[in-house]
Amino acid sequence: MSKTYAGARLRRLREERRLSQADLARMLAISPSYLNQMEHDSRPLTVPVLLRLTEAFGVDPGFFSERNTSRLVADLREALAGEVAAARVSASDLAELASRMPAVAQVLLDLGRRGQQLAEGLAGA
Structure with a gap:
């Protein structure tokens, strides 16, 4: 184990x-x-x-599962792909954020989703 x-x-x-x-x-x-x-x-x-x-x-x-952290890291990597590509955020930074401050990471993801929805709404208007 x-x-x-x-x-x-x-x-x-x-x-x-x-x-x-x-x-x-x-x-x-x-x-x-x-x-x-x-x-x-x-x-x-x-x-x-x-x-x-x-x-x-x-x-x-499952509340303590590391699978939750892995999923959160994957979501962060997807949401912040541009930042990772520009080397402003490293993969290890994302992993540390997800493991040490999962609530903050989740808020960051939620804010990113809201921003994307707003941008799509503006583009459609």
């Missing part, structure tokens, strides 16, 4: 629930420093911790 690094998603889940690292660590029966390491992708998310998270918060294990 491959190691799963899901620090950004773990941090987002904790912040959405308005929990401190100490509170979440206590709920998961781990040390706050271990939780901190997982949130900063220094340690992978382990299966026992994943199971406790899904149980405590009622989230699907």
Whole structure:
């Protein structure tokens, strides 16, 4: 089984629930420093911790899947193809954005789609 690094998603889940690292660590029966390491992708998310998270918060294990990150990177690469081609944004920048700040990446994609819809609407008018 491959190691799963899901620090950004773990941090987002904790912040959405308005929990401190100490509170979440206590709920998961781990040390706050271990939780901190997982949130900063220094340690992978382990299966026992994943199971406790899904149980405590009622989230699907897929919430922490790296497939979501891969899909987000592919969408970013498509949306920002011109920027990547012009070397203003690198593939590693897109991967880091998707893994560390998935909510920001999703907002960027949504803004791009809205801009495209506006441009199409103006062209048709």
